[in-house]
Amino acid sequence: MADVAVIGAGMGGLAAAARLAHAGHAVTVFEAAPTYGGKLGVTRLGEFTFDTGPSLLTLPHVYRDLFAETGGDLDEHVDIVPVDPLCHYRFPDGSVLDLPHAEHEVAPALAAALGPDAGEQWTRLMSRGRRLWDLVGEPVLHRPLNGVPDLLRHSRNVRDLLAIAPWRTLRGAGRGLADPRLRMLLDRYATYTGSDPRRVPALMTVVPYIEQHHGGWYVQGGLRRLADALHAHCRELGVRFHFAAPVTGIDTDGRGVRGLRVAGESVPADIVVSDADAHHLHRDLLTDPRAARARRALARTQPSLSGFVLLLALRGTTTPRRHHRVLFPADYDAEFDAVFGQRPRPVDDPTVYACSPDDPTVAPPGHEAWFVLVNAPRHGPVDWDAPGLAEDYADKVLAVLAARGLDVRDRVLHRAIRTPADWERDTGSVGGSLYGSSSNGARAALLRPANRSRVPGLFLVGGSAHPGGGLPLVALSAAIVARLIGPA
Incomplete structure (x- = not known):
């Protein structure tokens, strides 16, 4: 049996902790935030509840397999339901498309909305x-x-x-x-x-x-329930958790990992599994020269885009109800130029994504909880803490929504703003990048940091490691690492 220390209680870290505890290891998770879930967060404004991370679950069997292979049953803890239509799209010319949940219905829907050849x-x-x-x-x-x-x-x-x-x-x-x-x-x-x-x-x-x-699937009560279920399952398996416990360094010697430094104190460990952003891991926590090659490779990658978010508690309901809406701009390339260009800046005419679940547990009767996201450049290249920037941009996003046929400004009971600077502070991701490294370029997409570090005893999971970001992939990274470490 090995003493395993997991850095971070995001979904990758939780999945790794569950698998390794089930394999007989002694697992302790150290999380800088006061709670678990990482980017799969939740915010409450009065009687309204908002997922602040992913709003759609694909490949749910990945999590069902995780629970089944570690002695649990996911469906005893959460109710996973189909999202239908998957998304409502509005194009710049005003045409619309409701993309169905069922695969065999997609082509007819495209033909009906966009023409017979589509x-x-x-x-x-x-x-x-x-x-x-x-x-x-x-x-x-x-x-x-x-x-x-x-x-x-x-x-x-x-x-x-x-x-x-x-x-x-x-x-x-x-x-x-x-x-x-x-x-x-x-x-x-x-x-x-x-x-x-x-x-x-x-x-x-x-x-x-x-x-x-x-x-595409949704978890009744919000996708945060998936994190709740996995955290509870970890506890049942004997995983120990320390929250508000930021890791400040990884101790190594000639043989490899020796442990962690947490709040200035050394914590011995035989194995360290990092669910931290790979840039943060190699820049701030790890000085071992054996990691130099990975550090150089990461320096050549571009962090992913971030997001500017509005949480809107709305009076009344929108007709027709749609779980997901995407409202496209006239010039999509201008958006990517603003986010990834030489001079990053807030997008002037952004694509607007809105999630408003038809779920009675997230809003009072006759009301709606809207999560509104626009793509945004990272904090750093843009100072999202600059006075007035966030409030002014929030007003702009609402005006864009109105111009595209969804004026909700007179229905707002409460609103909260989340900027890339907030994501960086809350998750430790570089500049608030939502997916770790971007997939811009073949090397970045296919050759993310390996799950087994060149430092013996150090392993990587999560969105910035292989195979990438998103709820299913971070769980797959944990399965890979558990197989590499093996049973106790």
């Missing part, structure tokens, strides 16, 4: 997504990946590698879509990893395929 073109693209998922789903996402040689070994032949085509971009993959609205819809999936569609590999076409083939 469904056929999208279906061809999703066939490519299915082929890519067959190539990377099991071989890449479920296994350790440590550099180009591993990627080549996992590719069964040259044809497979050519199909993955890491040099091709998502934007390039969308050139076969004749309708600019279809191309805009495809581009949006780059933001699922906080990235730029003009730079993210075409491999990202697996994301809409996964969403449509496996469906």
Whole structure:
């Protein structure tokens, strides 16, 4: 039995803690925040409850497997329900699309909303997504990946590698879509990893395929309930937790990890699993020279975009009710230029994403709880703490909503603002980047920091490590690490 210290109680850290405790190790989690869940947070304004992180669960079987393989049953703790339609899209010309939950209904819905050729073109693209998922789903996402040689070994032949085509971009993959609205819809999936569609590999076409083939799901009461269930399960497995306990360093010697420094005190450990942002880990916590190569690689990557969020407690209800809405701007490229360009700045005419669950547990009867997000550059390049900036930009976002047909300004009972500076303070992510490293470029997308560090005894999970960000992938990173460490 090893003494395992986990840095961070985000979903990756919790998943790793559960698996390692079930395998017989003594597991202790140290979390800088006063609670668990990481970016899967929750905020309450009076009688209104808001998820402040992910609002859609894909691949729910990943968490069902996690519970089942560690002696639990996820469905005893949470009620996972389909989101239908998956999303309501409004395009710059005023046309709209309700994307269905059921895969077989997607092409007819596209044809009805965007024209008879749209469904056929999208279906061809999703066939490519299915082929890519067959190539990377099991071989890449479920296994350790440590550099180009591993990627080549996992590719069964040259044809497979050519199909993955890491040099091709998502934007390039969308050139076969004749309708600019279809191309805009495809581009949006780059933001699922906080990235730029003009730079993210075409491999990202697996994301809409996964969403449509496996469906999009919601947890009644909010996705935070998923974190509640996993934290409770960890406790049942004997995991110990220390909250408001920031780790300030990792102690190593010639043999590898010796332990952590927490609040100035040394805590011995045989194994350390880091759920911290990889940039933060290598910049602030780890000085061991064996990590120099990973540090240099991270210096070449670009952190993901961040988000500017409004939490709106609204009187009355919106007709028709839609769980997810995406309202596109006239110039999508201008948004990515503002976020990822040489001179980052708040987006002048942003895409607006709104989540308003039809869930009686998150708002009083006859009212709605809206989570409104726009893509934003990180804190640092933009000083989101500058006096007046956040309030002025919040007013601008509400005005953009109104201009696109959703004027809720006279319905606001309470509002709260979350800026990239808040995300950085609350989660420790660099500049408040929502997904750790972006997937801008083939190396960043496919060769994230390895789960096994070059420092013996140090392992990485979470969104900034392989296989990437998002609720399913961080749980898969924990499964990889648990297999690498093995049973007690």
